Amino acid sequence: MGVELHEVSLSYPGTDLVIDSLTAQIDDGEFVAVLGASGCGKSSLLNMIAGLLQPTSGWLEVPQDGAAFMFQDANLLPWLSAADNISLALKLGGYPADLRDARVAQLLNLVQLGHAGQKKPHELSGGMRQRVALARSLAQDRQVLLMDEPFAALDAITRDMLHEELRSLWQQTGKTIIFVTHNVREAIRLAGRILVLSSHPGRILETRRISAQLRNDPAQAAALADELTTILRKEQRKHERTSAAG
Numbered sequence: 298m299g300v301e302l303h304e305v306s307l308s309y310p311g312t313d314l315v316i317d318s319l320t321a322q323i324d325d326g327e328f329v330a331v332l333g334a335s336g337c338g339k340s341s342l343l344n345m346i347a348g349l350l351q352p353t354s355g356w357l358e359v360p361q362d363g364a365a366f367m368f369q370d371a372n373l374l375p376w377l378s379a380a381d382n383i384s385l386a387l388k389l390g391g392y393p394a395d396l397r398d399a400r401v402a403q404l405l406n407l408v409q410l411g412h413a414g415q416k417k418p419h420e421l422s423g424g425m426r427q428r429v430a431l432a433r434s435l436a437q438d439r440q441v442l443l444m445d446e447p448f449a450a451l452d453a454i455t456r457d458m459l460h461e462e463l464r465s466l467w468q469q470t471g472k473t474i475i476f477v478t479h480n481v482r483e484a485i486r487l488a489g490r491i492l493v494l495s496s497h498p499g500r501i502l503e504t505r506r507i508s509a510q511l512r513n514d515p516a517q518a519a520a521l522a523d524e525l526t527t528i529l530r531k532e533q534r535k536h537e538r539t540s541a542a543g
């Protein structure tokens with residue numbers, strides 16, 4: 298089962314609507330990017346899918362075991378090695394003690410860190426720390442993986458490498474991934490479908506399917522990136538005008 302949102306609306310106490318009547322279906326095993334300007338409600342949406350926040354109205358259908366979450370900041374425990382950070386997540390999830398070391402090794406290999414398990418977070422680069430955070434999210438063994446701008450703080454080269462690795466990891470694991478970003482090119486590189494959110498309140502403005510052919514054709518990908526950027530800019534300007542008027 299994937300994730301379904303049925304006319305989901307959200308406002309925080311004392312705020313206007315942040316998300317307005319959002320309906321979407323994300324299939325099991327799909328890789329979807331949620332693209333929108335800063336403040337349009339992307340993180341709020343992920344928090345509702347994770348069950349950390351209740352919608353003001355509407356309802357969501359999420360697999361019973363919930364979803365794993367990965368954030369922009371790796372938030373690793375600094376006194377534990379990479380392997381122990383992952384092992385702790387397995388322990389908290391009730392993974393049998395005698396099988397934990399083997400599973401940690403498997404997860405480290407999956408994120409290309411087989412050689413670095415004994416290193417502490419301060420000995421790892423930003424990209425390596427995010428790989429550990431990804432392995433830790435996978436340790437939760439949920440079908441749905443929610444990713445909130447996980448690569449936003451990384452340099453362009455590291456981000457490119459992680460994009461490739463994440464696509465291949467998605468293909469290997471068949472996870473349902475919902476990836477939030479305000480980076481148009483990142484959304485096109487990663488996802489099979491992009492949901493573009495409007496700002497204030499967040500609604501689905503556009504839905505685009507990304508074929509392998511488009512993703513691998515630089516001219517087509519650049520044309521789509523331009524088109525989506527124009528849509529986002531227009532949306533942002535509209536919001537700025539509304540705020541100035543209010």
Ligand SMILES: Nc1ncnc2c1ncn2[C@@H]1O[C@H](COP(=O)(O)OP(=O)(O)OP(=O)(O)O)[C@@H](O)[C@H]1O
Binds near residue numbers: 310334338339341
């Ligand atoms: N706990 C809260 N209480 C009140 N308002 C909030 C709260 N959390 C978020 N908001 C507001 O809700 C709106 C959406 O915030 P959210 O963080 O979901 O957007 P976002 O698209 O993820 O932004 P960014 O890209 O900057 O992370 C913003 O206007 C924000 O100020």
